[in-house]
Amino acid sequence: MVRPTSWQLVGPFATILLPLAFLLFTFSCGGRGGVVPDTAAFGPCPVCRMQVKASDDWAAEIYFNDQTKLMFESPGDMLTFYLSPERYGVDDVHKDRANIRKISVKDYQTKQPVDARQAKFVFKSNVEGPMGPDFLPFAKKEEAEAFVAANGGTLLSLDEITSSMVREVRK
Numbered sequence: 001m002v003r004p005t006s007w008q009l010v011g012p013f014a015t016i017l018l019p020l021a022f023l024l025f026t027f028s029c030g031g032r033g034g035v036v037p038d039t040a041a042f043g044p045c046p047v048c049r050m051q052v053k054a055s056d057d058w059a060a061e062i063y064f065n066d067q068t069k070l071m072f073e074s075p076g077d078m079l080t081f082y083l084s085p086e087r088y089g090v091d092d093v094h095k096d097r098a099n100i101r102k103i104s105v106k107d108y109q110t111k112q113p114v115d116a117r118q119a120k121f122v123f124k125s126n127v128e129g130p131m132g133p134d135f136l137p138f139a140k141k142e143e144a145e146a147f148v149a150a151n152g153g154t155l156l157s158l159d160e161i162t163s164s165m166v167r168e169v170r171k
Helices: 005-028 073-084 143-153 163-168
Strands: 043-045 051-053 060-064 067-072 099-108 113-115 120-121 137-139 154-156
Touching: 051 060, 060 073, 067 073, 073 099, 073 154, 073 163, 113 120, 137 143
Parallel strands: none
Antiparallel strands: 043 051, 060 067, 060 099, 099 113, 120 137, 120 154
């Protein structure tokens, strides 16, 4: 009786398992740092690596000119990336602010998408997000001012937020 070689036993499985293992490795490592098509409903946060659902109340997104986006678990994670994109595994196109088409955060009260470039952010209030201290975005300055009067904090625009502020909140 002729005994089959190891490869003859493993061969049929290897033709299925090796490509499958390659695909799992490629996608589990985040591919291009979490970049997904701009129509995607889910994607990995390049900062905390959690899976983000676009409809989550705290989700933030950066949309790029090439019809892709990055999704973030919270405004704080988005700001962490926005201020230091070189720290994350994305290609140069997605590190360059000139390629950003839109930045979307959710209004703290209404949970509706807001253009982060137009929003007001509350920094260091006594209210935390689901992951702890965070920047709370507001579409309307008056509502943000009322929130600060009731809960403390400082009101800032996107351009006023610094890396040191983000580090302070995201300890």
